[in-house]
Amino acid sequence: MKELFVPDFYADSIFDIDLSKLQKQGIQSLIIDIDNTLVAWDKKEAPVSVLEWFGKLKEMGFKLCLVSNNTEDRVVKFTEDIDIDAIHKAKKPIKAPFRKAMNKMGSDLDNTAVIGDQIFTDVLGGNRTGLYTVLVVPIEGKEYWWTKFVRNIERHIVRGLKKGENKSRIN
Numbered sequence: 001m002k003e004l005f006v007p008d009f010y011a012d013s014i015f016d017i018d019l020s021k022l023q024k025q026g027i028q029s030l031i032i033d034i035d036n037t038l039v040a041w042d043k044k045e046a047p048v049s050v051l052e053w054f055g056k057l058k059e060m061g062f063k064l065c066l067v068s069n070n071t072e073d074r075v076v077k078f079t080e081d082i083d084i085d086a087i088h089k090a091k092k093p094i095k096a097p098f099r100k101a102m103n104k105m106g107s108d109l110d111n112t113a114v115i116g117d118q119i120f121t122d123v124l125g126g127n128r129t130g131l132y133t134v135l136v137v138p139i140e141g142k143e144y145w146w147t148k149f150v151r152n153i154e155r156h157i158v159r160g161l162k163k164g165e166n167k168s169r170i171n
């Protein structure tokens with residue numbers, strides 16, 4: 001049996017997913033998460049890079065459906081200028097929204113993949129449904145680690161400054 005929390009494939013970001021390889025594996029339809037997969041959770045609109053990525057997917061013939069646990073407001077605003085089906089308040093990891101998305105795309109278990117940043121919603125839900133799952137590093141996570149990294153450096157510098165201060169006081 002497939003491990004429910006383990007994705008079939010792992011990528012640093014959506015842009016690092018080998019789309020032709022997916023196609024060669026028989027994947028024709030994609031269920032894609034929004035928050036922290038396509039865009040940071042606090043960004044309302046898709047950046048140009050994501051719009052271009054959607055264009056590439058469509059050109060390659062992929063069918064697409066966005067599936068988000070977020071509110072109708074968020075999902076409608078995000079898809080306003082994009083001609084892609086979307087399901088809001090999906091309640092992933094339950095199976096229903098994945099099946100609903102497959103119905104919309106006219107796809108089935110053998111040719112549909114899920115792309116998302118969360119193991120407990122996207123990967124678990126996709127695996128439970130019987131789909132191919134792709135996990136990407138959360139966009140917010142990247143910022144978070146970067147912020148943490150920068151803060152660590154700042155802390156070192158501040159510590160160094162304080163030591164210097166002490167020394168000069170002692171001397």
Ligand SMILES: [Mg+2]
Nearest residue numbers: 033035036117
């Ligand atoms: Mg997400």
